[in-house]
Amino acid sequence: MYISWSKSPHILVHNYPLLLVLLALNMLLREFYLNVRSSEETATNFLRQHNLLDVVEDAANCHRCGSAMQENRRRDRGGEFRPILRCPRKGCQTTRSVRNGNTFFHYNDLNGRINSKLLLVQILELIFLFLLDIPIDSVVSLTGRSNATVIDWFNMCREVCSSMVSYTRNGRLTGTHEDPVQIDEARFAGGRKYGRGRMLQGDASAESEESDDDIHNNRNHGRRIDGPWVFGLRNINETRYFYVARRDAETLLPIIQREVEMGSVIHSDEWPAYRR
Structure with a gap:
């Protein structure tokens, strides 16, 4: 995602x-x-x-004298430097946490x-x-x-x-050629789609890149590569997320049909489930 x-x-x-x-x-x-x-x-x-x-340019001015704050550093008790904001005005020198x-x-x-x-x-x-x-x-x-x-x-x-997957939504998302509805899915832990990113030893890939059929791995807590998933839809105004156990067409297409206005332009990563 x-x-x-x-x-x-x-x-x-x-x-x-x-x-x-x-x-x-x-x-x-x-x-x-x-x-x-x-x-x-x-x-x-x-x-x-x-x-x-906030970066220093967007930080609020000094609450005492109104001067623009500047980036500085302060050594903490453990000897490590921490970024801080400091007022440069002579006689003020007020500091503020980043x-x-x-x-x-x-x-x-x-x-x-x-x-x-x-x-x-x-x-x-x-x-x-x-x-x-x-x-x-x-x-x-x-x-x-x-x-x-x-x-x-x-x-x-x-x-x-x-x-993020349970808040109330109003209406359907609309996508145009200039602002398409983007769809994708991801996991917050474990391996990721296409084999990119981290994969822990003992995790197994799906037998087919076009399905999430049950597979077995070397762990005692079930599958990791094949779910659960968070499926997302986004246009310029809003992002919506849905918790799904599978990423096949039978699971994802009903969500798309329910959440996206008919005739909208949709962009995806060409995951096979979207093309059915």
């Missing part, structure tokens, strides 16, 4: 920022730890690239100051391990986070995944 789908401002789900993170973190393990998890600065840059944190403006990544303490128990890299790591379907006790061992913290974040991720 294309990450750009997640930027629709009209998707009506609980905790929209976390949904964007879930989609944006659809990457390889090595890619995540090299490009996102390596430092607080790389995590900040990643979130800014996906419009989840998390300001997105309450998903912080809370305000009793003094009104922005605070958080976890670094951005730690938050993203928990979400990424959720996407990999790593058991909670293993995540506790791997990250050093408490059992309660891991459970809280995993529960939030589950709520978002559930919310």
